[in-house]
Amino acid sequence: MGKIYIVDVTNRDGVQTAKLGLSKLEKTMINIYLNEMGVFQSEFGFPTTKHESNYLQANLELTETGVLQPIRLGGWIRATAEDVETSFKLVPKIKHLNLSVSTSDQMIQGKFQGRKTKDDIVQMMVDAVDAARSHRAESIGVNAEDASRTDLDFLIKFASAAKSHGADRFRYCDTLGYDDPFTIYETVKALAKNVAMPIEIHCHGDLGMAVATSIAGAKGSIDGGQDAYINTTVNGIGERAGNADLVATVLAITKSKGFTKKYQLGKPIDLSKSWKIANFASYAFGVPIPINQPGVGANAFAHASGIHADGVLKDPQNYELYDYAELGRGEAVTVETGREICSGEYGGISGFRHLMKKIEEKIGGRTEEELGDMVEISFANAEEAEKILELVRYANVCAQKPLVEDELLFIAKYPDIARKLLTLTPLT
Numbered sequence: 023m024g025k026i027y028i029v030d031v032t033n034r035d036g037v038q039t040a041k042l043g044l045s046k047l048e049k050t051m052i053n054i055y056l057n058e059m060g061v062f063q064s065e066f067g068f069p070t071t072k073h074e075s076n077y078l079q080a081n082l083e084l085t086e087t088g089v090l091q092p093i094r095l096g097g098w099i100r101a102t103a104e105d106v107e108t109s110f111k112l113v114p115k116i117k118h119l120n121l122s123v124s125t126s127d128q129m130i131q132g133k134f135q136g137r138k139t140k141d142d143i144v145q146m147m148v149d150a151v152d153a154a155r156s157h158r159a160e161s162i163g164v165n166a167e168d169a170s171r172t173d174l175d176f177l178i179k180f181a182s183a184a185k186s187h188g189a190d191r192f193r194y195c196d197t198l199g200y201d202d203p204f205t206i207y208e209t210v211k212a213l214a215k216n217v218a219m220p221i222e223i224h225c226h227g228d229l230g231m232a233v234a235t236s237i238a239g240a241k242g243s244i245d246g247g248q249d250a251y252i253n254t255t256v257n258g259i260g261e262r263a264g265n266a267d268l269v270a271t272v273l274a275i276t277k278s279k280g281f282t283k284k285y286q287l288g289k290p291i292d293l294s295k296s297w298k299i300a301n302f303a304s305y306a307f308g309v310p311i312p313i314n315q316p317g318v319g320a321n322a323f324a325h326a327s328g329i330h331a332d333g334v335l336k337d338p339q340n341y342e343l344y345d346y347a348e349l350g351r352g353e354a355v356t357v358e359t360g361r362e363i364c365s366g367e368y369g370g371i372s373g374f375r376h377l378m379k380k381i382e383e384k385i386g387g388r389t390e391e392e393l394g395d396m397v398e399i400s401f402a403n404a405e406e407a408e409k410i411l412e413l414v415r416y417a418n419v420c421a422q423k424p425l426v427e428d429e430l431l432f433i434a435k436y437p438d439i440a441r442k443l444l445t446l447t448p449l450t
């Protein structure tokens with residue numbers, strides 16, 4: 023029986039959301055947290071976009087050195103041979119690509135204005151797949167944008183052509199959130215049966231169903247005999263009403279009535295990192311987590327009414343489907359209410375030393391296991407501390423808000439990578 027894999031697209035769909043964005047260091051932290059969670063792939067950015075090049079290459083270096091392992095890092099581009107060539111020129115070590123083109127009559131007509139037929143679209147896409155193959159891409163996904171408004175026959179033709187040219191997965195994009203769980207189940211099942219290749223489900227929340235349509239689509243792919251891949255974003259941040267939320271999707275797969283023990287993840291997800299990644303993304307995007315957000319919202323485990331409070335105190339399972347500790351909740355959070363020293367783009371050495379000492383004190387008493395990816399910070403000399411501080415200043419210029427502890431630790435641990443992430447060179 024097929025399995026479900028998570029492909030998180032926060033660093034692609036999430037960052038292309040209107041009014042929102044992430045610094046390259048913040049994108050890197052998202053990749054690190056996704057890797058810690060056990061997410062199969064991060065769609066980490068745009069290989070044809072010049073200001074992404076250093077970030078993408080730095081993250082691929084982290085893959086090579088084992089820091090970003092085993093997560094796959096995949097780039098998103100338009101399905102044209104030209105974009106494939108540009109990608110390999112700007113980011114030569116890119117290994118995983120998703121090639122995207124619109125397939126619905128509405129978009130082919132509405133975007134190309136009569137300049138492209140459906141056959142042209144298929145040709146353009148297979149040329150792109152061929153180009154990616156010739157550059158030895160390790161995996162190629164082909165995306166049908168607006169698939170939910172595309173004729174099934176054309177989708178089958180399109181996906182079959184992609185498969186015959188060596189694509190590994192077909193991404194069914196419910197770009198406008200038009201599907202419901204019943205329609206997407208039927209369509210994806212028919213695609214899986216007729217095309218016989220793994221199907222990726224990309225859903226949006228314009229009708230409030232992104233998680234529901236995602237898992238229904240995955241069920242369709244598995245019932246049709248294929249593995250399923252679900253696209254998620256942290257906190258559901260994405261174009262317009264957003265994408266399927268990562269934590270909610272994993273909860274739906276692992277805890278819901280019809281999925282538990284039947285439709286399973288191909289790779290276990292460590293939900294205990296949920297609290298950390300959700301709160302980091304919230305801070306980095308500057309978007310609060312809704313109070314009623316599944317799993318990580320402030321009210322997800324709050325009870326007030328007499329009957330509920332009494333019931334949950336007697337046995338939490340009376341009113342809670344899963345335990346808060348599973349999501350990494352329950353630890354007290356310290357909020358500074360007095361004097362605070364923050365990192366900043368005009369910061370100096372004594373403030374920086376104070377910050378690092380505070381982190382050191384915090385992680386000082388911890389065991390190796392508790393420390394995880396964190397390092398003890400000790401600078402060889404004043405010169406080295408000054409060098410790290412300089413990078414911290416630059417990181418602050420990009421983030422325009424104080425860095426979190428994990429970001430400071432990252433810069434201290436990987437200064438050369440940080441330098442690359444912070445290098446933007448528009449004048450070439």
Ligand SMILES: [Zn+2]
Nearest residue numbers: 035197224261
């Ligand atoms: Zn999208």
